[in-house]
Amino acid sequence: MKKRYLLLALIVLSAASLFVGVSSISPLDLLDFQSEETQIFLISRLPRLVAILLAGAGMSIAGLIMQQLSRNKFVSPTTAGTLDATRLGILVSMLLFANATMLEKMAVAFVFALAGTFVFMQILDRIKFKDAIFIPLVGLMFGNILSSVTTFFAYRADVIQNMSAWLQGDFSMIMKGRYELLYISIPILIIAYFYANRFTVAGMGEDFSKNLGLAYRRVVNFGLILVALVTTTVVLTVGIIPFLGLIIPNIISIFKGDHLQKTLPHTALLGAIFLLVCDILGRVLIYPYEISISLMVGVIGSGIFLYLLFRRKAYA
């Protein structure tokens, strides 16, 4: 899996994504800056593409960091309660501040995402029975508990309708002015790259890290903060995209190993490509309607997840 091919695929798919949609736009239309097509292109298509790329890369990297730090290949924001904690945070921000601004929602949701992830890591520390498949199950249960709390309060406060926007990941609502929060992912990806070696060492365990003079706890906590930040921005702008952070890092790991400095770029690229493919399929399959991204990723992703589970069993 060469970086060159991934980049090529990404460019081709990006171009395709820009020109697929209900109103047909051809590249020639863009020559006229005043045309309606150019406006749609700039207000809707381009933001959509940028959002997909950033969300895809961001969620995959978040998953990669979580898997490394928890030393479990089946841990990701989906299977560790991070996504559910984020949603609970968004609900709380909506209930606390009547007309919460994006930044207020972001801050509260971030605190919840971080707290949720920390609680999961604490549970992980206490589990004696470290079976590879048992741990994500615990995470899923934990996430479901959080989720039911969210649903309960959302129901009481009559904001279920409102909340469901964050339940289902959806790129059709992405427009200029509604996705810019995602740009936070860019500096986070860069920071993650600079911390890649530390994350790799931390992934070899606490004793191992201490032997190499690494401040283990600090690196783990820092990594979890990055994960919570990315997850929050993605859930707030796009909604929940399940499985992405789980399957992409696993696929790259099979081919390239776990040396993060080498695999981070691949993981980010493949994440973006995978999300683009799902998005384009979702837009084309029932044209002119659209299948939401979380459904597309959920169906394809759970299939791949099952495959990875069985593959793991065969090799264990």
Added chain:
Amino acid sequence: MIQVRALSKLYGKKSVVEDVTVDIQPRKITSFIGPNGAGKSTLLSMVSRLLDSDTGEVLIDKADVKKMKSNDFAKKVSILKQSNYMNVRLTIRELVSFGRFPYSKGRLTEEDVRIVDQSLEYMHLTDMQDSFLDELSGGQRQRAFIAMVIAQDTEYILLDEPLNNLDMKHSVQIMKILRRLVDELGKTVVIVLHDINFASVYSDRIVAMKDGKVVKDGPTEEIIESAALKEIYDMDIPIQKMDGCRICVYFSS
């Protein structure tokens, strides 16, 4: 020199290591032996700072280990624990390169690359340096870990049961390498061993522990001796001398 002074560790009310004072001589192999639960691994963990001691202190070259910076400590002392359970898919070369982490934080300099090459060469791993760790046998993996420790280039190397799960051939191979590290590179090696015959044949000094205390401490020939072994293991163990080695024949005692 490593000086352990009145070191203790409690788990709840039970003391696992109790008031241990022992000196570890430089440029020697010192083996820690003793029955299960004697506190050998706990002691090693405290010396290497993986575990905090409750009382007492550890001095390395007269400096208190608790006051040393993590990074400086990592350039002076390395430790390999008995279970290197690793979920991380790295190649041998990548793992060994991380031995240079305390020096370069992963951005390898030319000198780092040279040292990594040498370490691989030293452990005869050059040919298979690009294999992933999870594709290796137990003996190969253990060699890869030791190569990493060699790349870490510390004066003191602590190993907690490095022969665990290894067959005879690989055990001998590892012990010979440790011997060479001391004789050729002037390292100080401290190992926890279960097999007293390996301890007898390869170490310069032996420290015997029992119930958290040091019961014997001295040159190998003073410890591998029926009376001393009786005190340590509560067994009558005859000693046979073969080719200059003292072999404990404990199988039928």
